[in-house]
Amino acid sequence: MLNIDHALETVRDRIARAGGDPERVKIVAVTKAFGRDAIDAARAAGLFDIGENYAQDVVAKRDALVGLHLHFIGRLQKNKVRLIAPLVACWQSVDRVALGEEIARRAPGARVLVQVNVSSEPSKGGCPPENAPDLVKQLGALGLDVAGLMTVGRTGPPSEARPGFAVLRALADRLGLVERSMGMSDDLEIAVAEGATIVRVGSALFGARPPNTAAGN
Numbered sequence: 493m494l495n496i497d498h499a500l501e502t503v504r505d506r507i508a509r510a511g512g513d514p515e516r517v518k519i520v521a522v523t524k525a526f527g528r529d530a531i532d533a534a535r536a537a538g539l540f541d542i543g544e545n546y547a548q549d550v551v552a553k554r555d556a557l558v559g560l561h562l563h564f565i566g567r568l569q570k571n572k573v574r575l576i577a578p579l580v581a582c583w584q585s586v587d588r589v590a591l592g593e594e595i596a597r598r599a600p601g602a603r604v605l606v607q608v609n610v611s612s613e614p615s616k617g618g619c620p621p622e623n624a625p626d627l628v629k630q631l632g633a634l635g636l637d638v639a640g641l642m643t644v645g646r647t648g649p650p651s652e653a654r655p656g657f658a659v660l661r662a663l664a665d666r667l668g669l670v671e672r673s674m675g676m677s678d679d680l681e682i683a684v685a686e687g688a689t690i691v692r693v694g695s696a697l698f699g700a701r702p703p704n705t706a707a708g709n
């Protein structure tokens with residue numbers, strides 16, 4: 493069986509060196525493009541938070557996910573919400589009110605994060621920062637549990653993600669939101685230094701993803 497104990501130790505070490513409390517920064521193990529063996533390996537290593545990007549993968553892996561907390565982190569079409577609603581513990585990629593309405597309909601009171609595009613890169617999901625306050629309000633009015641904000645750092649050298657992470661942090665503070673999901677395998681130190689409460693880590697735990705996988709965000 494795939495063993496990620498050593499890789500996890502390395503990730504925890506990186507978090508600690510960046511000034512994060514490894515007990516308080518939650519690691520979401522991103523298993524997109526990997527088989528259920530990655531999910532099993534995460535569980536065996538004591539990681540109970542799993543991230544997936546595609547609705548059809550969530551459905552296909554549903555047996556492996558029993559008892560784990562699934563974070564949906566990919567772009568999501570409204571018509572896929574119904575399929576995965578019973579399986580998702582946290583919807584991290586909510587970027588528009590219409591999506592929130594469908595989630596509220598299929599999973600009343602669900603925990604959500606608002607995805608914000610802090611780099612203005614068109615390839616990235618998320619609402620513009622200036623729209624986040626209204627969206628947070630609207631989602632709350634739908635009865636959703638808006639726990640925080642999520643972002644994907646700017647593509648390129650990790651240091652270039654820093655200003656965007658700072659924007660996310662400031663925005664979350666201003667809105668009184670606790671969770672800041674930011675940082676992936678390559679830029680998690682920067683994210684932790686900028687106050688990430690959740691990092692989403694794939695390749696640093698499981699190795700390089702199989703080729704011809706869309707980035708998902």
Ligand SMILES: *Cc1c(COP(=O)(O)O)cnc(C)c1O
Pocket residue numbers: 522524545565566644676677678692693694695696707708709
């Ligand atoms: C793929 C993905 C991750 C994990 O990326 P790694 O570089 O493998 O750590 C995190 N967040 C999102 C939104 C992703 O699509």
